[in-house]
Amino acid sequence: MNITIDERIETLYSVAFLNDYFLINKHENLYKKKLRKNLQSLKNHKAVQLFDSLSKNYNFSYYRTVEWVLQFSDFPEFKKIKEKADNHKTVSKSKEYLLENFREELIKFNQDTLFQSYLGEIKPINQKVISQIKESQTISELPTYLEKFYGKKLNSYNLILSPLLHSGGFNSEIINQNGEKEVYALIGPNGEIDFMPYFEKNYLETDLILHEFGHSFVNPLMEKHDKEIESLKSKYFTEKLEKYSKYQGYSEWKFVFNELLIRATTIQIAEKHFGNEKVKELLEYEKSIGFELVENILGILKEYEQNRNKFTDFDKFYPTLIERMK
Structure with missing residues (x-):
């Protein structure tokens, strides 16, 4: 790096x-x-x-x-x-x-x-x-x-x-x-x-770096599956979520969904390498800013982690993720 x-x-x-x-x-x-x-x-x-x-x-x-x-x-x-x-x-x-x-x-x-x-x-x-x-x-x-x-x-x-x-x-x-x-x-x-500007290790390594680089793995899938993501809008993009999303700088549903997914995958990676306490901390933060849906996505991601022989990369799991969301 x-x-x-x-x-x-x-x-x-x-x-x-x-x-x-x-x-x-x-x-x-x-x-x-x-x-x-x-x-x-x-x-x-x-x-x-x-x-x-x-x-x-x-x-x-x-x-x-x-x-x-x-x-x-x-x-x-x-x-x-x-x-x-x-x-x-x-x-x-x-x-x-x-x-x-x-x-x-x-x-x-x-x-x-x-x-x-x-x-x-x-x-x-x-x-x-x-x-x-x-x-x-x-x-x-x-x-x-x-x-x-x-x-x-x-x-x-x-x-x-x-x-x-x-x-x-x-x-x-x-x-x-x-x-x-x-x-x-x-x-x-x-x-x-x-x-002196301070980049606290916990903040930098267990959250922000994983999050920002994670976009490069996930964003291409958002573009590829934009129609399927749009099909989830009526179910999940409530007035409440739209309000909180705008406050975080996201207004269009596909970008909101992508951001929720990135936050969930970041937590999933953190759980594997930094433990359950870090997961609780990150999840509580997401809930505090109105992104409770992250917890739902985390539940679906367990299927990906438990079936890596079938889903050798995240690209292969993405359609399943959409179906489970439906």
């Missing part, structure tokens, strides 16, 4: 921080202190203004922002050299010129003397954060846990830690110049200690 703090993501999220973006984490840390103290003059930078317009008016938010950034080379060139794995537009075709304008302004923002000084100041902090994560004896085992459960392999596992990102994460899939799929999990801290 490759573990980094990425300058492209941090440039984007520094712009977002200066724009008071709603997905900036709520924890005070050294990064925020330095941005407030030294970069206030950049608050009116055109990159910040364009981000404000794109995020508020053209749906350039959530995973779309980081997925867009990962298609580009490093600064200062910041040229598009990769493609998204899916065919969905980041913004509508008529507004793509705004993204190009934003790319140009983001280069200027990154190269500004004040921001370059900021990057120099946070470099040793970044190294400390990454060193803390790499001290873990189990983090390198997580790809094996995922591959054993899903019965498949991914080409790469790229963990990007982002000190400004909300307490949670995103999954992104990018096709590189060789036509290979690069899989990313971008995760924000869940706290701070002495103003």
Whole structure:
């Protein structure tokens, strides 16, 4: 597993921080202190203004922002050299010129003397954060846990830690110049200690990493079985679930179902490697945010685990999962 703090993501999220973006984490840390103290003059930078317009008016938010950034080379060139794995537009075709304008302004923002000084100041902090994560004896085992459960392999596992990102994460899939799929999990801290961003081991390893990389195993099945998933909508997508789902950032049923499934498979993997107490903790959390349906799906997943000779990978079990849900 490759573990980094990425300058492209941090440039984007520094712009977002200066724009008071709603997905900036709520924890005070050294990064925020330095941005407030030294970069206030950049608050009116055109990159910040364009981000404000794109995020508020053209749906350039959530995973779309980081997925867009990962298609580009490093600064200062910041040229598009990769493609998204899916065919969905980041913004509508008529507004793509705004993204190009934003790319140009983001280069200027990154190269500004004040921001370059900021990057120099946070470099040793970044190294400390990454060193803390790499001290873990189990983090390198997580790809094996995922591959054993899903019965498949991914080409790469790229963990990007982002000190400004909300307490949670995103999954992104990018096709590189060789036509290979690069899989990313971008995760924000869940706290701070002495103003250092803190990625607590339990939060990071037994939940977020398994969850975000899990999307790369499960999302293709959502697209393949979208009609079957739609057939479950009238039974499960109640007014209550719709309300809670919107609060979590999901509005369309197939994405809600996919998210519930990912949360259930994460718990299933956690049970195997981290024990029943972890299962109780994760399940209680899902129930607390209105995702009680996760428990139903967990019951069905027992059949998958008990019949791995028949279901050699999760792809083969998916139609059975849908039938049991019906």
